[in-house]
Amino acid sequence: MKLAFTLAWRNLIGAGLRTWLNVIVLSFTFVIIIWLKGILSGWDQQAKNDMKDWEIAGGQWWHDAYDPFDPLSLESSHAVVPLDSIFTHQSNAVVPALMVQASIFPNGRMQQAILKGIPPHQTLLNLPSALLDTTVNGIPVVIGQTMAKNMGLSVGDLFTLRWRDRFGSFDAAEAEVVGVFYTNVPAVDQGLVYLDLAQLQRMTMFHNEATILSFHEGFFPENQAVGWKSKTVKELTKQVDEMIKTKSAGQSVMYLVLLFLAMLAIFDTQVLSIFRRQREIGTYIALGYTRPQVVGLFTLEGSMHAVLAAIAGAFYGIPFLWWQARVGWTLPMDSSEFGMAMAPTLYPVYSIGLIASTVLLVLLTTTVVSYFPSRKIAKMNPTEALRGKLQ
Amino acid sequence: MFFFSAELSAQNASEILLKVDRNLSSDNRVFESSMTISGKRNSRTISSKTYAVGNNKSFTEYLSPASEKGTKMLKLEKQLWLYSPGSDRTIQLSGHMLRQSVMGSDLSYEDMMDDRKLSEIYDAQVVGEEMIGDRKTILLELTARLADVAYHSQRIWVDAERFVPLKQELFAKGGKLLKRIEMADVVKVQNRWFPLTMTYKDMLKQGDGTVFKLSNIEFDQAIPEYIFTKAALKK
Amino acid sequence: MIRFLFKGLWRDKSRSRLPIIVVATGVTLTIFLHAYIVGFMGDTIEMNARFNAGHVKVMTKAFEAASHQLPIDLALGNVSQLLTELQRDFPQMEWSSRIQFGGLADVPDENGETKAQGPFIGMAMNLTGDDSRDIERLQIASALTQGKLPANQTEVLMSDHFARALGLKPGDSFTMMTSSANASMRMQNFTVSGTLIFGAELLDRGSVLMDIGAAQQLLEMEDATAEILGFFKNGYFDSKAADLLVMQFNSKHDDPEDDFSPVMKSLRAQGSMGQYVEMAEKWSWYVSFVFILAMSLVLWNAGLLGGLRRYGEVGLRLAIGEEKKHIYFTLLLESVLIGLAGTFVGTLFGLLFAWMLQTWGIDISGMMQGASLMFPSVIKARITPTDFYLGFFPGILSTLIGTALSGIGIFKWQTASLFKELEV
Structure with a gap:
């Protein structure tokens, strides 16, 4: 050989x-x-x-009625976060997000947008949520680059937000763009306006409620809660x-x-x-x-x-x-x-x-x-x- | 002394509001109306005939332009059905669809559906007097008693003699002005004062607003009950 | 002389056959691959072009400024006149009117009452006209999962998922409710003729493809359209030609006063497609370069091998007194002939295969869950003018270099050792 x-x-x-x-x-x-x-x-x-x-972390729970492709489903897709106390919002085990449909009026044109409330101190997702923890002339919000381009908004701009609370009452306020972020994930950019979760919950009177829960990999629960559907990373990245x-x-x-x-x-x-x-x-x-x-x-x-x-x-x-x-x-x-x-x-x-x-x-x-x-x-x-x- | 006068003004205010309701609300009314919507390129006018009983039953048939003719809308309690002759279909609008604008106007279906009496929803307070044109008006501030109202507060300028609002501003919970309605052409119809022209303006949007003109308004008519059925939509 | 060599090659098949086959195969592969890469890299561009960008696109200035909102009230008017003009001024193009709009699909039960409802995105294009190229352009037929193509304006195609969600089968009717360009509320019945898969979840969730005529009528857009897409008749984006077109059109129509005057945009100027076009061009070039390099090495080697095959013959020719230079020269000339013949045959075959791949494509649907509109299951090649001469570089040059290098050996041979080497 x-x-x-x-x-x-x-x-x-x-x-x-x-x-x-x-x-x-x-x-x-x-x-x-x-x-x-x-x-x-x-x-x-x-x-x-x-x-x-940016988006899904280590898996998500969606409210049963939530359909990412139907913004109109948001009206009914939120509920009180069904988690034990081990999932405190400050730790990065889970990031709850509440999503509410709203009208925004950049430069006097009415546009539909989704208000997404996230805890400012989360670090599980790359979203620059920490910027929300500030005091400015309006409700501090951050938006993605595409959204900023489409709406003609940049940091420091004020625009009007109009939304409904849980009883259907109109409410409106000025919002100020405190940050514009760049992401490769269009799903977290287009049509979304981010603000402090607690503030959105107050604004809409949906106390302690959320639409989506994003879990840290190590904390993704095996069991599902009633009224929520579990989405693994594999399903979400199909x-x-x-x-x-x-x-x-x-x-x-x-x-x-x-x-x-x-x-x-x-x-x-x-x-x-x-x-x-x-x-x-x-x-x-x-x-x-x-x-x-x-x-x-x-x-x-x-x-x-x-x-x-x-x-x-x-x-x-x-x-x-x-x-x-x-x-x-x-x-x-x-x-x-x-x-x-x-x-x-x-x-x-x-x-x-x-x-x-x-x-x-x-x-x-x-x-x-x-x-x-x-x-x-x-x-x-x-x-x-x-x-x-x-x- | 101060408290007493506040009390008095609240009493007066609610009386004024009741008088306004007496003018505007009725058990039963039939009217023709035209709605002029100013768009970016043109403006257009849609006319319709409406039959209404109380606050929760109404039936509207669109008369012109040709593209809308024959379209009918039935409202019963919290439900709304639309019928179009072209498709010969009756479609129920629910939830979010009710928030769409009616025919491109500054009014949503929901705006049109919520015609509860002001006095049922709001607490009133007199806050001043103002002249609108040559009419003396009392300015009332209304604050919602109930949670499920579209506009948490209103300012309403009521003609001091005729008890008809001449101007109305609708506010968000946070206090932001959302809509302004201006009334004109107040006439006396069957012992009521009624404004025949109303201009709706969405204050957050650019644009000239929507002008709503009533004609041939009649109160307390004999409206056959079958009008308020889905079967009547297809007639 | 050439004739003599040619006869030699022709009669001694062992001298010509294998080298020609090798050169021809190599050239075939080079051309085929080049056409394939151009097609493959251009796929994303063409997909975007077919769906929304066109090779060029005409819309109003006002529409362009707000295009992400699908503002049909800002649409182009006098479309038939504009189309006539476009066809006259730019005969190298095909034009396709498109409208996208949103609405609510409502499915009746047996009593005509609402059974199911869902929001949809409507996409209108020329589906039923005699001059319709959109069916072919978007390869709609191959993305059909159920039913057939619309036969008339009352028939529409629906995304398969959406149809299932609404409980609709081909042949079933539903009502579209939407607001027209005049903002009137419109309701009209349509029949689902077939369902298809788009391959992008947003569209699969709720899309309806319908004929432009039906949409114009539904949306009160008579002689109006949101966009007119222009496509080069050969089916492929040509950036320079598109720029020229845009310049000609805009210089004629630009009216800074009028927000509703038409503007034309090249695919490159839409979003970031321009950068992608550049990248695709660059990468087609790089990849082709590497392949041609590899091909050249292979053919070079073939040239060397060819020289070795002729070892005995060369020895004999030297022995009978032929000059070394002359032998070398004839070998080179022969290799040019072989290279030419091989390149010629190879180019023919390469073009043939590329053409087959351009026409029919490779069906990869077996690897995927099914065909879809956005991700065609068929990969296609694209023949460009380059393919007609590309094969000559590796085909002739490499063969020649190979022969030239291996032939140098001739000059080192000592006549004395010839017979020992040969030992015939």
Whole structure:
């Protein structure tokens, strides 16, 4: 076996430039597959992390009547927070949010918006809720960048809020924008005006009530409370999975073509080696190698291209992939138009599994492609081969 | 002395409010009206005929323009049904839909539905006297006694002789002015003074407001009971 | 001379066949992949274009300023005149009127009373007209899950989830209630002809696709529309051409006094699509570059291998006294012929495969839960003019370099050792 490796190695090195051309192409295959897949899994992770950081935390409870796609459902979707005292609002175990429909009047135009009350001192979600803990000329509110753009509002602007309390009485007050935040998660931006939960509860007289409870990962309750539906992170991020699936299907065509290209080179190389090295083959057989052993030798030689490629790929691939993971792949677009979480810069994530499966895939394909031309050896007449006569 | 006069003014105020209600509310009325809504590009007028009994039954049929003709609206207690001849369907509006504006006006369906008597909802207090045009008015401040009212407080300028409001301002709980209604063309109909023109203005919104004009108002008519049934919508 | 070489190649299949096959395969892959990447990267752009951005979009200035509120009262008027003008001035484009609006869908029970209700977003486009390209453009047929396409203006398509929530099946009727551009309350009955999946939850929750004519009538928007989307007839966004179009249109129509005068915007100028277009262009280029590089290396290698195959022959030719330079030169010329033939065949096949992929696409619906409008289950390629000449770089150049390098060996051969090497 060791001899076979030594022979294969010598033959490859002896072929010089030809081997290296094959190796370079194969190494491209490695690096590009790992990179593209890395970007996708980075996107997947990032989209989910962003959603966790901004919106869903470690899972949520929704009031039974709450439907995120029907703002009109908000009227009836709130109830007293059904939690034990261990979930104090100040700790980050749970962040309750009350959502109420309202009209806002930026610059005299009436617009519908959702008032979302959150505890100012929460740190479970990235929302800059701490800014709400201030005194200004109106009710302090923070809004997302898209909302600010759509409504023509910026920090320091005053606008009128009009809402109804629990009995349907109108109430209105001035609000002042104390912060505009940027997020990759459009669901926490569009159409929402954030204010202090306690204040919203006072304004609407929905004392201690909430629409959504976002839990810290470690505190997500296993049991459900009556009147609330439990939503795990997996359920809440389903759409990300769907999108990644579509994208990865699209990408796989690229791997296949690249792999095919590399295999073309290997195949060509193998066909030529076997054609040119008949005397060598004859000699092996004369020395007592069985034909399958000779086939194995040539197959090994072919598949060693992949091993060399993995090593060569590592030389420039590791710095490149590492650099990519640090700098990311900037996607200069506004994710809000797609309605799903998407960061402007995607940082590829390479898992051991990803790298191992790619190496295995390329190695196996190379071996198979190396094997096919070598089968011809089995049909050779050793004496003729030894004489170097073309068969 | 101070307390006594406050007491007196409250008494006067509630009396004034009762007199206002006597003018405005009736057991039964039939009227035609036109609503002029000023939009961004044009303004348009919608006319309708309404039959109403008490505070909780009303039936409105739209007469013009052609696109609205035949559309009917039935209100019974807290429920509202709409009928359109084009679809031949009766649709019940509930909850949030009632908060939509009626035909693009500054009034919501809910605004139109809540016509409880002022004296049933509000406590009144006289706060002054003012001239509106050439009429002397008493300015009342109304504060809701009940929780389930749309407007927590109102200021209402009541004609000192005729006991008809000439101007009304509706406030949010926090005290912010939400709507202003101005009345004009006060006429005497069957022993009541009644304003035939009302201009509604949503104070938070830009725009010219909605002008509501009544014509042919008649009180205490014999309205057949079947008008207030869903079957009548399809007629 | 070329003729002599050509005959040689033609008659000695071993000399020509494998190298040509290799070059042709490589070129095929290069072109196919380039077309694929352009299609794949452009997919998001085209998806946005088809749904809401168009390649260019015409709307009123007032509408544009408030477009996120779907303000149909600020719509374009005199649309037929405007459309005629657009068609005349820009014959390279197709135009599609669109209206989006909100409303309430109400389902009757047997007595005509409300059984179920739900808010919806209505999207109106040309679904039933003879000149309708929207069905094809949005690949609506493939996203259908039940029923069929609308046959007339009283039929609409509904998102599958919404139809189920309302208890509607194809053939069932419901009433749309909405407020018109004049803010009147409008109620009209429609029949669900089919249901479909959009692939974006917001739209799947409650969307109705209807014909523009029906929407104009419902919303009292006779000869009016919210937006007119323009699409290049070849189906793909061309940023420069779009900019030119926008300039021509706006210089003619701009009226700073009139809030309701039409303005045209290129896809690039809508939201951040411009940045995305740039990115897609850049990345198509990068990825193609890497592939062409890889391809060149493979073909280079093929050139080297080709040289080795001719080892014996070259030795013989040297032995019979042919000049080294001449041999080298003929080898190079041969490789050009092989490269040309391979590139030619490869380009043909590459274009053929790309065309097939552009026309039919790869159906990946097996990998997904089902087809949807926003995430088409079919991945398509896109042939651009580049694809017609792209193959020549790797095809000829690499073969030539490969041969040139391997042929250098000829000059090192000593005539004395020739016969020893050959041992025929």
